[in-house]
Amino acid sequence: MAVHAPDPITHEGVVGGLRRRPELHLVGEAEAVVVVVVAEVVDEQVKTVLRRFSRTVGARPVLIVSDLKEAHLLEAVECGVVAMLWRREATPDGIVRAIVAAAGGGGSLPPDLQGRLLKQVGRMQRGAQAQGLAAAGLADREREVLCLVADGLDTSEIAGKLAYSERTVKNVLHGLMTRLHLRNRAHAVAYALKEGYI
Structure with a gap:
């Protein structure tokens, strides 16, 4: 796994919290199966980073985010994110659980984000049915x-x-x-x- 953060202090903080975990092996971003991406918000720059990891590198992104607008939740999933954590709630144990789930082909979302995502998918499905699908x-x-x-x-x-x-x-x-x-x-x-x- 690898860590991608917006600044060196955040990067070192996350790496330091995960370095001693026996279930994790830190590697460079190019070799990672899972990449933890830390961000304040999901903007165009973050979406580009997520797409690069999921599509070019082939890694499974875990997103730790401070704020997530309704419209950006589904966009993050479309960019390849398989697990998300709120930055204010991210602990080393929680991050490890998300990484292990992602590495095993699973995913992880906080309950409030699960509810928001399900509402968005429901709206999309109703829209598709209204268009004759x-x-x-x-x-x-x-x-x-x-x-x-x-x-x-x-x-x-x-x-x-x-x-x-x-x-x-x-x-x-x-x-x-x-x-x-x-x-x-x-x-x-x-x-x-x-x-x-x-």
């Missing part, structure tokens, strides 16, 4: 097209069966694959089967 995250049209792709039909056969134009079928598949970051039709079908959408 099913609870599973796929519109009925997307599910119909994917079922027919899974049955081995080509674009013209799908268009004929559903009374869509070929262009519409291609647009449905393109939109779905773009939104879910899928590489091709086979990947889309595999994803839909694995997630239980079809």
Whole structure:
């Protein structure tokens, strides 16, 4: 694990509190499986740091933060954060629990942040349903097209069966694959089967 802090005093304070813990092994940021990121707020600079660790380095960020606006909670999760602690409540034992959870593929949030995150996800889900997306995250049209792709039909056969134009079928598949970051039709079908959408 590694520590990333906004200043040397904070960095040394966190490292000093964790250095003697037998369950932890301090390494450089480039080698870390888990990186503890200490910040006052989640601003653009902090989001850039979090993305770098989660996407470029492949580490699992644990965020210790002083203040977190409602809008920044989901953004932090989107940046790869798997555990958060309030700075005012962060103790060496609490930080170690968050690091161990993150290293094991789990996560950790204070109860008040869990509640806020669940409310945000609920609002997003209701918004998705209002836009015609099913609870599973796929519109009925997307599910119909994917079922027919899974049955081995080509674009013209799908268009004929559903009374869509070929262009519409291609647009449905393109939109779905773009939104879910899928590489091709086979990947889309595999994803839909694995997630239980079809």
